[in-house]
Amino acid sequence: MGLGYIGLPTAITAAMHDITVVGVDVNPAVVEKTNAGVLHIVEPGLAEMLRKVVDNGTLHASTIPEISDAYFIVVPTPFKGKHEPDISFVEAATRAVIPFLKEGDLYVIESTSPIGTTEIMANIIFQERPELKGKLHIAYCPERVLPGNVIYELVHNDRVIGGIDEASTAKAMEFYSKFVQGELHATNARTAEMCKLTENSSRDVQIAFANELSLICDRAGINVWELIRLANKHPRVNILQPGCGVGGHCIAVDPYFITSAYPTEAKLIADARAVNNYKAEWCAEKVINAMLRFEIEHSRKPVVAMMGVAFKPDIDDLRESPANAIISKVMQGSNNSRILVVEPNVKEHHVFKLTPYQEAYRTADIVVFLTAHTPFRSLPWDDNKVILDFCGIFKR
Ligand code: SAJ
Numbered sequence: 323m324g325l326g327y328i329g330l331p332t333a334i335t336a337a338m339h340d341i342t343v344v345g346v347d348v349n350p351a352v353v354e355k356t357n358a359g360v361l362h363i364v365e366p367g368l369a370e371m372l373r374k375v376v377d378n379g380t381l382h383a384s385t386i387p388e389i390s391d392a393y394f395i396v397v398p399t400p401f402k403g404k405h406e407p408d409i410s411f412v413e414a415a416t417r418a419v420i421p422f423l424k425e426g427d428l429y430v431i432e433s434t435s436p437i438g439t440t441e442i443m444a445n446i447i448f449q450e451r452p453e454l455k456g457k458l459h460i461a462y463c464p465e466r467v468l469p470g471n472v473i474y475e476l477v478h479n480d481r482v483i484g485g486i487d488e489a490s491t492a493k494a495m496e497f498y499s500k501f502v503q504g505e506l507h508a509t510n511a512r513t514a515e516m517c518k519l520t521e522n523s524s525r526d527v528q529i530a531f532a533n534e535l536s537l538i539c540d541r542a543g544i545n546v547w548e549l550i551r552l553a554n555k556h557p558r559v560n561i562l563q564p565g566c567g568v569g570g571h572c573i574a575v576d577p578y579f580i581t582s583a584y585p586t587e588a589k590l591i592a593d594a595r596a597v598n599n600y601k602a603e604w605c606a607e608k609v610i611n612a613m614l615r616f617e618i619e620h621s622r623k624p625v626v627a628m629m630g631v632a633f634k635p636d637i638d639d640l641r642e643s644p645a646n647a648i649i650s651k652v653m654q655g656s657n658n659s660r661i662l663v664v665e666p667n668v669k670e671h672h673v674f675k676l677t678p679y680q681e682a683y684r685t686a687d688i689v690v691f692l693t694a695h696t697p698f699r700s701l702p703w704d705d706n707k708v709i710l711d712f713c714g715i716f717k718r
Contacts, residue, residue: 323415325352325383327363328432328465329396331472334368337375339501344390345383346418356383364638367473386418392428392497393419395443396465398571399433405578407436416443420450425457428493432465434518434572436579440511444486459493461485462511464518469570470637480504484514522576523591528562529573530594533601536564547717566692566712567602567644569633574598574642602644605712606651609690612708613652613659616687623659627686628652629679630693630713631665638667645692649674652690662686666697691715 325333325347333345347353355362359373375381387393395415402408412433423429429447431440440462448455463483467475481498483506485491491508498506509517532550539546550561568574577595581588609626616624633643640646650673653661662682663674670676683689683701687708691698694713703709703716711718 323387323393323395323419324397324411324433325349325356325362326396326398327365327469327472328467329394330356330361330363330372331365331368331467331476332394332396332432332465333381334371334375335473335476335501337381338371340380341500343375343381344388345381346385346387346415347383348385350385353383353385356381365472366470371473387422389422389424390427392430393423395429395431395433397433399435399579401575401578406582407579409435409439409442412439412443413446416446417450420447423447423451423454423458425454426459428459428461428490428497430460430494430497431462434464434522434576434579435462435515436583437512437515437519439515440484440486459485459490460511461490461494462514463494463498464514464521466518466521469639477501478504480507482507482509482514482517484509484511484517486511516580519576519579522573523580523594525562526568526573526577526598527590527594529565529568530597532562532564533567534597535561537601537604545718547714563714564601564712565644565694565714566605566648568598569641569643569645570639571641602647603651605644605690605692605710606648606655608710608712609648609652609688610655612688612710613656616708617659620687623657624687624708625660625662625685626652626656626688626690627662627664627677627682629664629682629689629691629698629715630695631663631671631674632667632693632695635694635713636667636696638665640665640668640671643693648690648692665693666695 323346325345333343337343352362359376361369361372395412397411397415400408444460463481466479481502483491483494495506536546553559553561577591581592613624628649631640631645662677664677664679664682666679689707690710691713698715
């Protein structure tokens with residue numbers, strides 16, 4: 323249930339392992355494309371695999387579920403209100419499969435979900451189908467794959483699997499063992515739900531530490547890149563890299579699933595979110611200040627290059643990208659300066675006109691590095707430009 327960034331690769335991977343899969347999505351365009359063997363997401367190597375499993379008939383897509391032995395819920399869990407998780411898609415997908423469930427079936431949620439979601443869905447299922455109580459296997463198993471490396475990680479990453487009872491855990495483990503070569507770790511549903519939120523919150527907190535260091539170092543006149551490199555020479559220290567904020571649809575989102583439910587306890591997690599959000603605002607302020615200074619010193623407006631819109635290096639995914647927000651803010655405060663926007667990984671942007679990166683770098687008076695795309699690393703340092711390197715291209 324759900325043929326998005328995780329559901330579709332999972333469906334394809336299962337189909338590659340001789341499991342007959344019906345990929346269900348509410349979007350008819352996604353279903354049509356999938357059945358035509360055309361990939362609607364960007365993921366290296368996946369298009370060939372999709373064509374293969376569609377051609378040999380192990381995967382087909384539909385807008386409605388079909389009778390199966392195992393059902394996987396892989397739909398988004400966005401926010402409602404400010405930062406409250408919205409599990410209505412999980413519930414809708416669950417309600418859609420309820421009529422098809424039969425004794426002995428497996429039902430697994432993979433969507434990132436607030437603690438208790440699996441139990442809530444189990445209750446909904448048994449309310450509608452009381453005769454199945456004790457006769458279904460219900461579990462939670464979060465995905466952990468890194469976009470760009472999905473095919474490898476779906477098979478090789480360890481998985482945490484938590485059932486609502488031991489028989490459910492065992493049944494889900496048996497299923498995943500058909501295509502997962504990583505280790506399968508058994509637990510209960512609540513721990514598995516929290517485990518997913520913990521993994522991404524842990525990364526968010528660690529990035530916040532690096533971002534906080536970058537703010538301190540900027541005030542203290544210390545090169546943060548050198549500082550972190552040296553501190554990491556300690557055998558038990560491993561500090562991540564600062565950037566222009568935290569983006570994507572996971573790390574900047576999942577910690578709120580904890581903070582909204584446990585506001586009294588989740589202090590560090592909430593502060594880390596605040597630091598990472600603030601870092602993007604701070605970067606925008608830095609750019610606007612540099613532009614004002616340039617105008618005063620040169621009696622003309624600067625040309626500014628904003629390098630990178632994607633939320634992390636070498637991908638085309640612009641979702642929840644702090645770079646996007648920084649560029650918009652700089653444009654608002656730009657006082658008619660020329661702003662060149664660069665994103666080498668996409669052909670077109672629905673708001674910004676894009677400029678090739680070499681041309682932007684050559685033309686600009688102020689160059690702002692927002693995303694550490696590999697091609698940017700071959701650009702030469704130029705003393706005649708103001709360079710704001712928020713993501714460590716030059717590490718100067
Ligand atoms: N970032 C930094 N500094 C760093 C590392 C990352 O600022 O040192 C920033 C990136 O630029 C980006 C953001 O963090 O804006 C997130 O990027 P990421 O590479 O850390 O993670 P995602 O969002 O692509 O994928 C994460 C992964 N989770 C963890 O590494 C704990 C992935 O395994 C999950 O499956 C995925 O979230 C998910 O779907 O939850």
